[in-house]
Amino acid sequence: MPRTILQCEIEQLSVWYPDLFLEPHIVACVAVLSQYGPVPAVVDVTCENVDSPRWLPVSELRLDLIWRRETQSQATRLLATMQRKPLVEMASCALAMLLVHHVLEGSALDVMQYGDRADYRFLDRPCVLEISGTESLIHFDRRHRDKAAQALENPMERDAFVAVCLFSSSGHRIRFSFHRWESSDG
16 A cells, blocks of 8 residues: 655644644754755654544655745754754654644644643543654654653543654654553553
């Protein structure tokens, strides 16, 4: 079966999530991706246990990302302003929200409190979303396992989606997965 290809303009995130201020995340995403190569940036996505209303089943897809010149200009300035780790985390948030919009058909999100073990909660389903990013291939699989375990410790006792992004000269990747919360009582 051929892999689904999503062609996206990263700036569309602001339209898809009008209640969230995602411009810094969009610019951070362009800042990180543009350091690795030309436009379009290609990101390979592996989905695990994710049911998509649009594509059933979905296990692999490819994102082809483009952006505007103005965003590239802002990204260049942001690279001179911020440290790398927060840039990677913000870039990961942009990519994860792009996946949520396309794969889960635009679910509404609300930010969680610091310490609640996940970054966002879905407003239209009993789930949370944990996002992380790395530029180290050797930490990618472990980071995903750790983030899945962390997200399932959320105080609302909800199922979890986890998106871990890898930015690398050997290819960008995202592992997007769904995990069921199980009570420790039973």
